Amino acid sequence: MKFTAREDIEAPIEAVFAAMTDIAALELVAMRRGVQLRRLDALKALGPGMSWEVGFRYRGKTRQMVGKIASLEAPERLVFEASAQGYEVTMSITLLALSRKRTRIEAEMEVRPRSVSARLLLQSARLGRPALQRRYADRIHLMALGLEERAARGIAQPAAGA
Numbered sequence: 001m002k003f004t005a006r007e008d009i010e011a012p013i014e015a016v017f018a019a020m021t022d023i024a025a026l027e028l029v030a031m032r033r034g035v036q037l038r039r040l041d042a043l044k045a046l047g048p049g050m051s052w053e054v055g056f057r058y059r060g061k062t063r064q065m066v067g068k069i070a071s072l073e074a075p076e077r078l079v080f081e082a083s084a085q086g087y088e089v090t091m092s093i094t095l096l097a098l099s100r101k102r103t104r105i106e107a108e109m110e111v112r113p114r115s116v117s118a119r120l121l122l123q124s125a126r127l128g129r130p131a132l133q134r135r136y137a138d139r140i141h142l143m144a145l146g147l148e149e150r151a152a153r154g155i156a157q158p159a160a161g162a
Helices: 013-020 023-032 116-153
Strands: 002-009 036-039 051-058 061-073 077-084 087-099 102-113
Touching: 002 116, 013 087, 013 102, 013 116, 023 036, 061 087, 102 116
Parallel strands: none
Antiparallel strands: 002 102, 036 051, 051 061, 061 077, 077 087, 087 102
């Protein structure tokens, strides 16, 4: 099942990418929402191979997921891959500079079942696909607002030479 969303942000592409890849800030936001994170790699710099074990509650049950940065092409594209209890998830975020101070975010998430029970659950979720697509688009909208706010405050300015 695939979900897509598109948002425009009043910020330069470099500032948006810097905010999106501020791993320390993203980890802090996740932990504030009750997500348990454990870094699995020993990489010092941002790049493909960075990975985390993630624990979270969903529908009353504790879920586990292992995720990693699969691809990173600054400042245009970031791809995450994750696997959890019979599912594989790929999320790609593409940035497009519309002008010097305006950026478009195109986010795409694909969920693929890897077990019979996951396939059955995903098949039943297809019935509620319009509502799930709307919720996904709402989450991307909130993420875009947060990125725009951080760029406006100057928090996510790229480092010199980046």
